[in-house]
Amino acid sequence: MSSLFLYAVVTLAAIWLIDKWRKRLAFYEKLRWVNKVPGLPLIGNALEFKDPTKSLTRMQEVLLENDGLCYVELLYRPMILISNYNFVEWLLSSNTLIEKSLDYKFLHNWLEDGILISTGATWKNGRKILSPAFHFSVLEEIVTKFDKPTLILIELLEKEVGKDSVNIYSYIKNYALDVICESSMGIEVEAQKNSQSTYVKSVDSMCNIVVDRAFNPLKTKDWLYMLTPSYYKEKAYVRYLHSMSDKVIKSKKSSRQNGIKEDKDDDTGRKKKNAFLDLLLTYKDQNGEPLSEKFIREQVDTIMFAGHDTTSMGLCFAIHCLSKNREEQEKAFKEIKEISEGKDKFTYADLQEMRYLELIIKETLRLYPTVPFYSRNTSQDFIFQENKVIPKDVTLLTCAYAINRDPKVFKEPEKFIPTRFLDTDVKPFSYLPFSAGPRNCIGQKFAMLEMKATLAKLLLNFEILPSIPEHNVILSAEAVLKSKNGFCVRLKKRII
Numbered sequence: 001m002s003s004l005f006l007y008a009v010v011t012l013a014a015i016w017l018i019d020k021w022r023k024r025l026a027f028y029e030k031l032r033w034v035n036k037v038p039g040l041p042l043i044g045n046a047l048e049f050k051d052p053t054k055s056l057t058r059m060q061e062v063l064l065e066n067d068g069l070c071y072v073e074l075l076y077r078p079m080i081l082i083s084n085y086n087f088v089e090w091l092l093s094s095n096t097l098i099e100k101s102l103d104y105k106f107l108h109n110w111l112e113d114g115i116l117i118s119t120g121a122t123w124k125n126g127r128k129i130l131s132p133a134f135h136f137s138v139l140e141e142i143v144t145k146f147d148k149p150t151l152i153l154i155e156l157l158e159k160e161v162g163k164d165s166v167n168i169y170s171y172i173k174n175y176a177l178d179v180i181c182e183s184s185m186g187i188e189v190e191a192q193k194n195s196q197s198t199y200v201k202s203v204d205s206m207c208n209i210v211v212d213r214a215f216n217p218l219k220t221k222d223w224l225y226m227l228t229p230s231y232y233k234e235k236a237y238v239r240y241l242h243s244m245s246d247k248v249i250k251s252k253k254s255s256r257q258n259g260i261k262e263d264k265d266d267d268t269g270r271k272k273k274n275a276f277l278d279l280l281l282t283y284k285d286q287n288g289e290p291l292s293e294k295f296i297r298e299q300v301d302t303i304m305f306a307g308h309d310t311t312s313m314g315l316c317f318a319i320h321c322l323s324k325n326r327e328e329q330e331k332a333f334k335e336i337k338e339i340s341e342g343k344d345k346f347t348y349a350d351l352q353e354m355r356y357l358e359l360i361i362k363e364t365l366r367l368y369p370t371v372p373f374y375s376r377n378t379s380q381d382f383i384f385q386e387n388k389v390i391p392k393d394v395t396l397l398t399c400a401y402a403i404n405r406d407p408k409v410f411k412e413p414e415k416f417i418p419t420r421f422l423d424t425d426v427k428p429f430s431y432l433p434f435s436a437g438p439r440n441c442i443g444q445k446f447a448m449l450e451m452k453a454t455l456a457k458l459l460l461n462f463e464i465l466p467s468i469p470e471h472n473v474i475l476s477a478e479a480v481l482k483s484k485n486g487f488c489v490r491l492k493k494r495i496i
């Protein structure tokens with residue numbers, strides 16, 4: 001009896017394995033048109049892309065060798081790396097290929113159905129509701145929310161003047177958190193003055209947990225992750241962060257119900273547009289129904305996450321580039337000085353006028369795209385260029401870092417040359433720090449304004465010099481592009 005049972009089990013297992021193998025062969029057959037980067041049995045190419053300080057250069061290398069399109073496998077996970085212009089255009093313009101890949105699921109406990117990770121009708125609806133919050137009339141008002149955090153940043157950095165080296169990373173990170181809290185929720189967390197606050201620490205820890213899960217194979221599977229201490233820590237952080245967002249939403253809601261209006265007219269008689277959260281609270285659908293508290297919380301948390309680590313890294317890399325390129329710094333300073341003559345605050349229009357500074361930011365994001373790659377999952381078989389099939393459940397990874405450094409598009413791609421953007425030949429899918437198409441960055445104008453306002457104030461107050469000894473960043477491709485050894489510069493008070 002027992003040998004009969006064993007025989008049945010072995011037969012079933014063999015059938016299952018043969019079926020799996022047959023499906024795998026059919027899968028490879030469909031993908032024959034893509035060059036495969038040779039890997040090791042079972043682990044595939046995992047070792048080549050494991051180290052975040054080396055993965056970007058390796059990606060760039062294999063993409064150059066394979067005309068911008070190649071197949072890799074990371075521990076059985078099928079993935080196509082992409083920098084090929086036609087493929088990128090096809091992928092990012094698609095209205096159906098919009099499902100985010102597995103890596104984003106680690107954000108789900110925190111952001112739930114927020115627009116960064118949701119898909120289908122939920123994403124479409126969220127994106128439609130959120131888009132007006134990034135309209136220029138709202139951004140005009142949001143610009144004023146940068147003033148207070150910027151003043152604190154200058155005050156703190158003044159204490160570092162004259163030192164051989166200051167690592168600006170934590171200063172800028174806390175600053176960006178202050179800006180996003182003030183502009184998205186209308187609350188002051190004072191991260192710059194109180195970096196030990198539970199809120200600041202929870203946001204920071206959640207960002208670290210998400211990255212750790214994406215890169216640590218022991219934590220990618222939910223059932224294994226649940227056996228680790230991180231799981232319980234994450235639960236506590238999420239509970240706290242959700243309770244904070246709920247508290248702010250409830251309190252804003254009750255002020256509105258009690259008739260405490262926060263939308264005051266400005267001195268030109270126009271209606272002031274309030275913080276992002278206030279806009280969501282005033283929204284009514286076509287039946288006159290307000291948004292649910294859950295929906296509002298998910299979107300507010302999403303903006304908090306997507307809108308602070310990205311800009312803080314953009315700013316850190318820009319400061320690093322300015323320290324290394326003094327001539328460019330002086331050109332930007334001259335422009336800012338002229339625009340700021342007789343003013344102590346910048347308006348939206350002033351920031352729009354800072355064209356040279358904009359070139360500097362664009363060139364920074366070309367060399368150091370803060371989101372160095374982004375990925376989609378094929379929810380079904382897709383066909384590229386008539387007969388090229390991409391089977392279901394393949395990760396399509398667009399490598400912005402490789403695209404932005406393509407020597408066929410950008411002459412001397414490793415050099416910092418801001419004026420290259422005056423050349424109108426840069427085609428839309430050749431430069432992609434904010435992605436493109438329907439799932440592009442909803443906050444890109446906000447990010448540009450924040451980076452301009454901050455850099456302009458910094459340049460009016462300081463000369464940014466290379467640190468002593470001179471510092472070179474070690475790039476690390478995490479959820480955002482970071483520097484493993486920080487961002488060290490030297491600050492000199494600017495005498496105007």
Ligand code: HEM
Pocket residue numbers: 100115116117127302303306307308310311314369370371374375432433434435438439440441442443444446447
């Ligand atoms: C230098 C700053 C920034 C960079 C480089 C950047 C880059 C990007 C990129 C590449 C994507 C697409 C990601 C993907 O496809 O997975 C994205 C999406 C997004 N970004 Fe940004 N971002 C920045 C700042 C911001 C800011 C300031 C906000 C909000 C205030 C924001 C909100 C979002 C949101 C909500 C999405 C998801 C959009 C959707 O899927 O519909 N980002 N960002």
